[in-house]
Amino acid sequence: MQHETIAAISTPVGEGAIAIVRLSGPEAVEIAAKLFDGKALTTVPSHTIHYGKLIDPITGEVAEEVMVSVMKAPKTFTREDVVEINCHGGLVSVNRVLELVLQEGARLAEPGEFTKRAFLNGRIDLSQAEAVMDLIRAKTDRAMNVALKQMDGRLSRLIQKLRQELLETVAHVEVNIDYPEYDDVEEMSHNMMIEKTQYVYKEIEKLLEMAKQGKILREGLATAIIGRPNVGKSSLMNALVHENKAIVTEIAGTTRDVIEEYVNVRGVPLKLVDTAGIRETEDIVERIGVERSRQVLKQSDLILLVLNYGEEISDEDRHLFEAVKGLDVIVIVNKTDLAQKIDLEEVQKLAGDRPVITTALIEEKGIDELELAIKDTFFAGEIDGGDLSYISNVRHIQLLKQALSSLQEAMNGIEMQMPMDIVQIDVTRTWELLGEIIGDTVHESLIDQLFSQFCLGK
Numbered sequence: 001m002q003h004e005t006i007a008a009i010s011t012p013v014g015e016g017a018i019a020i021v022r023l024s025g026p027e028a029v030e031i032a033a034k035l036f037d038g039k040a041l042t043t044v045p046s047h048t049i050h051y052g053k054l055i056d057p058i059t060g061e062v063a064e065e066v067m068v069s070v071m072k073a074p075k076t077f078t079r080e081d082v083v084e085i086n087c088h089g090g091l092v093s094v095n096r097v098l099e100l101v102l103q104e105g106a107r108l109a110e111p112g113e114f115t116k117r118a119f120l121n122g123r124i125d126l127s128q129a130e131a132v133m134d135l136i137r138a139k140t141d142r143a144m145n146v147a148l149k150q151m152d153g154r155l156s157r158l159i160q161k162l163r164q165e166l167l168e169t170v171a172h173v174e175v176n177i178d179y180p181e182y183d184d185v186e187e188m189s190h191n192m193m194i195e196k197t198q199y200v201y202k203e204i205e206k207l208l209e210m211a212k213q214g215k216i217l218r219e220g221l222a223t224a225i226i227g228r229p230n231v232g233k234s235s236l237m238n239a240l241v242h243e244n245k246a247i248v249t250e251i252a253g254t255t256r257d258v259i260e261e262y263v264n265v266r267g268v269p270l271k272l273v274d275t276a277g278i279r280e281t282e283d284i285v286e287r288i289g290v291e292r293s294r295q296v297l298k299q300s301d302l303i304l305l306v307l308n309y310g311e312e313i314s315d316e317d318r319h320l321f322e323a324v325k326g327l328d329v330i331v332i333v334n335k336t337d338l339a340q341k342i343d344l345e346e347v348q349k350l351a352g353d354r355p356v357i358t359t360a361l362i363e364e365k366g367i368d369e370l371e372l373a374i375k376d377t378f379f380a381g382e383i384d385g386g387d388l389s390y391i392s393n394v395r396h397i398q399l400l401k402q403a404l405s406s407l408q409e410a411m412n413g414i415e416m417q418m419p420m421d422i423v424q425i426d427v428t429r430t431w432e433l434l435g436e437i438i439g440d441t442v443h444e445s446l447i448d449q450l451f452s453q454f455c456l457g458k
């Protein structure tokens with residue numbers, strides 16, 4: 001348990017008619033009671049809400065009209081005493097309330113500290129905590145659902161099941177080491193080891209496959225539109241933005257920074273990235289060479305490569321194809337309203353097994369086909385947020401990959417007839433790595449780092 005009482009504004013600042021200042025810790029109720037003119041908060045039942053006024057004890061002036069909820073440990077988000085002071089949403093009044101509670105002895109919460117306490121007090125596990133963070137950031141409804149599912153503990157339960165399987169094999173090996181004279185035990189544990197490691201390996205692989213889709217749902221697919229000047233890149237961007245509801249448009253920092261346009265194409269959130277050198281790649285290949293433009297383009301999840309139906313394929317086009325080798329690409333042959341000069345057979349050859357869509361953007365033709373191709377590139381069949389991975393964040397994916405490779409080591413060991421106690425080291429390592437996803441074997445520093453990413457007041 002933490003001994004300090006923390007406080008923060010837990011609603012977005014400057015938005016909405018009501019703002020909440022949240023307190024958590026052993027003195028939460030006492031601090032609020034000292035400021036509150038109304039019922040004696042220290043004696044009210046838990047989980048009740050009370051109308052009254054906040055008085056500045058130093059000046060005796062009425063600071064705010066408020067509603068105060070009192071929630072006693074342990075049935076609270078942090079498992080500590082929690083008080084929420086609802087006040088007017090204006091910046092001045094909410095800051096005034098925060099000031100008062102700090103003046104009475106609360107400490108300003110660090111970003112994510114409420115959620116961190118919930119985790120440290122065993123209220124939620126790490127993957128659930130991260131889901132809270134994702135929830136705050138979720139940009140689409142679907143992503144929101146995925147985040148909710150994770151909070152539900154589905155990922156945790158799945159991971160726990162896999163860990164249990166691994167633990168059983170380790171237990172068997174222990175028996176084997178303790179009673180080496182029993183041949184059949186050795187035989188059994190060997191077979192069991194093969195069976196269980198293969199099973200867990202496949203399950204982790206499945207999770208990783210789903211992670212790709214999870215990431216898409218959560219963050220949007222980083223999409224670059226490339227092509228020679230004048231082929232219709234801007235027209236394509238406009239078509240996608242106008243046809244589909246733009247989810248968010250954010251302009252970060254100065255005008256030289258990245259501009260991202262979020263659109264929802266048949267359930268696939270695209271983040272159309274417009275950076276110097278990514279979207280306006282008119283001459284990027286010429287300018288910095290194939291290898292370097294590859295490096296730039298690799299940062300995209302999807303590339304829309306636009307060609308001109310009314311012109312022959314140029315060397316510049318061919319360079320673009322080279323630069324996107326191995327990446328997810330949809331080829332768009334635009335301006336089919338013009339007389340054909342392009343050799344479609346050559347286009348198909350350059351495209352390989354990637355989809356080629358013809359459009360006349362000026363007549364709004366071919367956009368449906370393009371949208372279907374985008375959907376099919378990332379989702380076979382219907383998209384079902386419910387079945388998609390709950391593993392969407394980078395740390396989970398990293399850990400799963402590490403778990404997979406240490407499990408691979410174990411399987412190699414089995415195949416090479418290595419002694420079981422050696423193989424067991426890799427199995428144990430896999431078990432530990434999976435544990436880190438749900439916070440079972442996490443070190444303090446990692447926890448601090450994670451929780452500092454949260455918004456203040458969460």
Ligand code: GDP
Binds near residue numbers: 228232334337363
């Ligand atoms: P960008 O330079 O690749 O961004 O190309 P733009 O989107 O700015 O388009 C260049 C020109 O081609 C503009 O005048 C567009 O109106 C025109 N354009 C775009 N799509 C089509 C099309 O399907 N057919 C024809 N004929 N012109 C098009």
Ligand code: ZN
Binds near residue numbers: 233234
């Ligand atoms: Zn343009």
